[in-house]
Amino acid sequence: xxxxxxADLAKELVKSGMTQSGAAKVLGVTPAAxxxxxxxxRGGQTVKSRxxxxxxxxxxxxxxxxxxxxxxxxxxxxxxxxxxxxDTEISANCGDVVL
Numbered sequence: 001x002x003x004x005x006x007a008d009l010a011k012e013l014v015k016s017g018m019t020q021s022g023a024a025k026v027l028g029v030t031p032a033a034x035x036x037x038x039x040x041x042r043g044g045q046t047v048k049s050r051x052x053x054x055x056x057x058x059x060x061x062x063x064x065x066x067x068x069x070x071x072x073x074x075x076x077x078x079x080x081x082x083x084x085x086x087d088t089e090i091s092a093n094c095g096d097v098v099l
Contacts, residue, residue, distance in 0.1 A: 009060065009075075055075075
């Protein structure tokens with residue numbers, strides 16, 4: 001589900017005014033990957049809960065305010081926990097998630 005989280009973060013970062021290259025740098029992916037996320041060629045397309053969408057928006061605000069790598073790890077883990085709550089097929093160990 002990491003591709004889903006990356007895709008949603010990339011979409012919201014670009015929507016908030018960040019360039020695709022900037023979003024790629026923050027997320028540790030290529031600009032081509034961000035482009036694919038935006039065009040729904042990469043990243044899951046699962047139904048997302050309101051809590052998850054709100055967490056993504058809060059995450060984007062923190063990222064735009066200069067969140068550190070450690071902060072980014074925590075952001076991804078929180079998003080994973082919300083997705084896990086909504087979908088029992090997700091790994092119970094969010095500590096295995098690496099951005």
